[in-house]
Amino acid sequence: MKRFYKEAAAAPVEGGFGVTLDGKPVRTPAGAILTAATPALAEALAAEWAEQTGEVRPLAMPLNRLALTQQDRVAPRREAVTTEALAYVESDLLCYRSGDDATLAARQIDAWNPLLDWFSASYGVTLAITDGLMPIPQDTEALAPLRSKLDGFSDAELTAFALLAPAAGSFVLALALLDGRLSAEETYALSQLDESYQIEKWGEDEEAAERRLALALEFQDIGRFLALNRS
Known part of the structure; x- marks a missing residue:
């Protein structure tokens, strides 16, 4: 998909630290707000979003993929x-x-x-x-x-x-x-x-x-x- 946001940033979110795109929190495929355990991880997640140019390429965002896997596929089971x-x-x-x-x-x-x-x-x-x-x-x-x-x-x-x-x-x-x-x-x-x-x-x-x-x-x-x- 094409990049649809101007700014990606680490920010406090409900449940801890997270990433916002133009002020809106990133959500997991299951609909939950993506949360990170540490500010350092949130900064790294935001950096991957910021590095996307014309197209958002999930394969170029390994830390985000791992964080999403943790939240949607591991934590619940x-x-x-x-x-x-x-x-x-x-x-x-x-x-x-x-x-x-x-x-x-x-x-x-x-x-x-x-x-x-x-x-x-x-x-x-x-x-x-x-x-x-x-x-x-x-x-x-x-x-x-x-x-x-x-x-x-x-x-x-x-x-x-x-x-x-x-x-x-x-x-x-x-x-x-x-x-x-x-x-x-x-x-x-x-x-x-x-x-x-x-x-x-x-x-x-x-x-x-x-x-x-x-x-x-x-x-x-x-x-x-x-x-x-x-x-």
Whole structure:
């Protein structure tokens, strides 16, 4: 759609901080006033609106998309979102290792085992590891502390986690970022360990490179959204 406003600004709104366009508050698709947890996030949201020129391009407004997702799709259904996120423990990338490439397997051990050790020490959950292709069952009875952890997240933190876990293919990597053990860039790199190894061996085509760039930017956007909500 074409830009329909002259000025975008951060401003106090009902429920906290928000964004106004020519003095009118931005609303979510569900009709609620868009609210931000911190003035810093409100300023960043307003900046994305201000940066739009002839056309308003939602894909160029990642922080707004995350804020809208939080308010309309995560906050009203926290329990369901938490249950969906917990499912990634069952298929965590870090538990699936190469069984036919010793070099890759060694890299996986060096990069991923310290995180699994941290996860076990921090949350009392030790995940099983396999070098096979078939799914490996995990101890679902040990998930109680993980659910408690997610239940303690703010809406913004749960939103970030619920997007990070599928993007990384890993509950552990997502939690490491939320806990401050990893940066967004480190989380992305660790999630792409297998792909990066294959690129070293065989090269990378243009389409794959574009996908990896888009994913890297997604991690950065989520990391920034999280930081602004905590500032």
